[in-house]
Amino acid sequence: MNFKTLVLAALAVAAASAATAKSIELLNVSYDPTRELYVDYNAAFAKYWKAKTGDDVVVKQSHGGSGKQARSIIDGLQADVATLALAADIDALYDNAKLLPADWQKRLPNNSTPYTSTIVFLVRKGNPKGIKDWNDLVKPGVSVVTPNPKTSGGARWNYLAAWAYAKHRYGSDSAAQKFVAALYKNVPVLDSGARGSTTTFVQRAIGDVAISWENEAFLALKEFGADKFEVIVPSLSILAEPPVAVVDKVVKKKGTADVAKAYLEYLYSDEGQEIAGRNFYRPRNAAIAAKYASVFPQLQLVTIDAEFGGWTTAQKAHFAEGGVFDQIYAK
Amino acid sequence: MAPTIRPRSVLPGFGLSLGFTLAYLGLIVLIPLSAAFLKIAGMSWHDFVAAVASPRVVASYRLSFGVSLAAALVNAFFGFIVAWVLVRYTFPGRRIVDALVDLPFALPTAVAGIALTAIYAKNGWVGQWLDPLWVRGVGRLAAFVPWIDWKSWLGGTIAFDRPGIFIALTFIGLPFVVRTLQPVLIELEPELEEAAATLGANRWQTMTRVILPEVFPAMLTGFALAFARAIGEYGSVVFIAGNQPAHSEITPLIIITKLEQYDYRGATAVAVVMLVASFFLLFAINLLQKWSRRFSAV
Structure with missing residues (x-):
C-alpha cells in the first residue's frame, strides 16, 4: 500500500x-x-x-x-x-x-x-429587620419586594407560598386572604419579572426582603457577595415544579x-x-x-396539587381577571 | 385650445404618488389597526365592557392620560425655552446641547427607564437629595391642605411611584416640542421684536402679543406629539413606575398584563379604547391648531 x-x-x-x-x-x-x-x-x-x-x-x-x-x-x-x-x-x-x-x-x-425549587427570602446582611418567617413580612414598616403575579410565573409561586403558610397557620381561606392582602400592602414595587425584582432589591436598595426563587436567591449571593445579603428559609414554603x-x-x-x-x-x-x-x-x-443536602435547607414543603387543586384551579381562583389578587387591590 | 395650467411638482405623477401614499399607509398603519378592530369584533358587548371598564383599567386610563397631559404641558413650556435659547443665542457648546435634545429619540426606551430609575432611586445620584425633599414637600402640602390625599396623588417617593412616571414621560417627550418649535423660531426674525419695541410694547406685551401667537400652532403640534408619544410609552415607564395596581399602573402595562394571561381579546379591547381616545384627542388638538392659526396671520 x-x-x-x-x-x-x-x-x-x-x-x-x-x-x-x-x-x-x-x-x-x-x-x-x-x-x-x-x-x-x-x-x-x-x-x-x-x-x-x-x-x-x-x-x-x-x-x-x-x-x-x-x-x-x-x-x-x-x-x-x-x-x-x-x-x-x-x-x-x-x-x-x-x-x-x-x-x-x-x-x-x-x-x-426533573428538578424542583422553592420560595425563600433574600434579606440584607445581618437581617436588620429580624425576618424569620412569613408572618414577619406583614408587620408594619417591613418593605417587601416581589414581582407582579399577573406577569411573572415566579411571583405566582411567591403568592401561593404565602397563602399556603397563612392557611396552615390560621386555618381558613379568609384568614389567608387577609394575610396576603397585608403582605402586598408592604410591597412598594411590583416588577414584571423575577430578574427585575432581584435587580430592584439588590441594585436599587429598595425593600427589606425579597421573596425569590431559591436558585435565584443563591445566585444573587454568588453574584453580589455573601457579605451583602443572606438567604432566610421560612418554616413552610411551596414545592415549585x-x-x-x-x-x-x-x-x-x-x-x-x-x-x-x-x-x-x-x-x-x-x-x-x-x-x-x-x-x-x-x-x-x-x-x-x-x-446536596447541605446546600438545600430542610423545610415543610406543600404541593400545589394538594393545597390548591392544581394550576388550572389556582390560576382561575387567584390570578384571573377579578380573582383574589385583583380583589386585594380593589379599594 | 388654451394650455391647461398644471401646478409643477418635483415628484412626477400625482396619481402614482397618491397611490403609493395610500398603499404605504395601508400597509404600515391601517391594516395593523384594523386587525385590532377585527379581533374585538367577535366579543360580546358585555365582555367588552367588562374588559375595558373594570375599576383597575379605568384607574390606569386616568393615570396614563393625566400624567401624559402634565408631562406634555411641562414640555411645551420648557421645550419652548430650550428652543428659544438654541435659536436666539450663540454660546460655546451650543451644537452639543442641540444634539443632546435628540437623545431621547435615539435611546432605547428600556435603557432610558433603567438609567432614570438608577438616578432617581433613593440611593441614586439625584434621588438621594431629591427624594427626601419631595417627601418633605408632599408632607407640607398635606399639612396645609389636609382635605386632599396628596401622598396618594403625588406619590410617596420619586422613583417607583407617580413622579417617576412623570419624569420618564417628560424625558421622552422633550425633543418633540423642541424640534417642532425650532424651525418656526428661526423664521421669526428678531426685527419683529424690535419693531414691537419701537412701537412702545414692553417685554410682556411683545411676548404675549407678538411672539406667542406666531409660535402657538407649532407649540400645539409639539405638545400633541409629546402627548401622543407619552400615552403609548411602555418601555421606560415600567422600570420606574412601581406598577401598583390602580395606583401607578399605566394602560400599556394593563395591555401587557392581559397578554401575559393569554387574554388576547381583552388586551385588544383596551388597546382599541386607547386608540379611539387618542384619535379624538389628536383630532381636537388639530382643530384647536386650525383655530389658533387665524390669530397668527400677521
Whole structure:
C-alpha cells in the first residue's frame, strides 16, 4: 500500500463519517433564572449525544418571563422543547394552539419536572429587620419586594407560598386572604419579572426582603457577595415544579423528535441531576439530592396539587381577571 | 385650445404618488389597526365592557392620560425655552446641547427607564437629595391642605411611584416640542421684536402679543406629539413606575398584563379604547391648531 492510497482511504473514511454524523440544532425556550443551568446542561448533553450517536447537537437557548415565552411559542417561535416556570404556561400551549397533547405532563416522570425549587427570602446582611418567617413580612414598616403575579410565573409561586403558610397557620381561606392582602400592602414595587425584582432589591436598595426563587436567591449571593445579603428559609414554603415538555408539532416538522425527547430524559440521568444541583435546583434523584443536602435547607414543603387543586384551579381562583389578587387591590 | 395650467411638482405623477401614499399607509398603519378592530369584533358587548371598564383599567386610563397631559404641558413650556435659547443665542457648546435634545429619540426606551430609575432611586445620584425633599414637600402640602390625599396623588417617593412616571414621560417627550418649535423660531426674525419695541410694547406685551401667537400652532403640534408619544410609552415607564395596581399602573402595562394571561381579546379591547381616545384627542388638538392659526396671520 503506498502513501497515495493511504491518503485516499483516509479521505474516504472522513467523508463517510461526515455524511453520517448529522449536525442537529435544538431550541430550548425557557424562563429567566434557568440561563446558567442550561448553559451547563447543554454542553453535557452535546457530549453525551455525540458519544451515543455520533451526531453533533447544538442547543440554542431563549430566556424571558415564563408567560411571555409561552406566548412566543404560541405565536410561532420554533421551540423543540419548552422548559417553563409553571405547568399553566405549558398548558397554554395546548389550550391556545394544540402544540402538544393535553396529557403532556404524564409523559415524563415526576409530573415532567426533573428538578424542583422553592420560595425563600433574600434579606440584607445581618437581617436588620429580624425576618424569620412569613408572618414577619406583614408587620408594619417591613418593605417587601416581589414581582407582579399577573406577569411573572415566579411571583405566582411567591403568592401561593404565602397563602399556603397563612392557611396552615390560621386555618381558613379568609384568614389567608387577609394575610396576603397585608403582605402586598408592604410591597412598594411590583416588577414584571423575577430578574427585575432581584435587580430592584439588590441594585436599587429598595425593600427589606425579597421573596425569590431559591436558585435565584443563591445566585444573587454568588453574584453580589455573601457579605451583602443572606438567604432566610421560612418554616413552610411551596414545592415549585418547573416542568419540561417536547413541543410535538415543532419537532414533527423539524424531524427532531428523538433528540428532543432524549434531551429532556437526560435531565433525569445522574449527570443531569448533578448539574441541576450545582445550579441550585433541587434534584429529584434521592441519591444526588442527598449529596446536596447541605446546600438545600430542610423545610415543610406543600404541593400545589394538594393545597390548591392544581394550576388550572389556582390560576382561575387567584390570578384571573377579578380573582383574589385583583380583589386585594380593589379599594 | 388654451394650455391647461398644471401646478409643477418635483415628484412626477400625482396619481402614482397618491397611490403609493395610500398603499404605504395601508400597509404600515391601517391594516395593523384594523386587525385590532377585527379581533374585538367577535366579543360580546358585555365582555367588552367588562374588559375595558373594570375599576383597575379605568384607574390606569386616568393615570396614563393625566400624567401624559402634565408631562406634555411641562414640555411645551420648557421645550419652548430650550428652543428659544438654541435659536436666539450663540454660546460655546451650543451644537452639543442641540444634539443632546435628540437623545431621547435615539435611546432605547428600556435603557432610558433603567438609567432614570438608577438616578432617581433613593440611593441614586439625584434621588438621594431629591427624594427626601419631595417627601418633605408632599408632607407640607398635606399639612396645609389636609382635605386632599396628596401622598396618594403625588406619590410617596420619586422613583417607583407617580413622579417617576412623570419624569420618564417628560424625558421622552422633550425633543418633540423642541424640534417642532425650532424651525418656526428661526423664521421669526428678531426685527419683529424690535419693531414691537419701537412701537412702545414692553417685554410682556411683545411676548404675549407678538411672539406667542406666531409660535402657538407649532407649540400645539409639539405638545400633541409629546402627548401622543407619552400615552403609548411602555418601555421606560415600567422600570420606574412601581406598577401598583390602580395606583401607578399605566394602560400599556394593563395591555401587557392581559397578554401575559393569554387574554388576547381583552388586551385588544383596551388597546382599541386607547386608540379611539387618542384619535379624538389628536383630532381636537388639530382643530384647536386650525383655530389658533387665524390669530397668527400677521
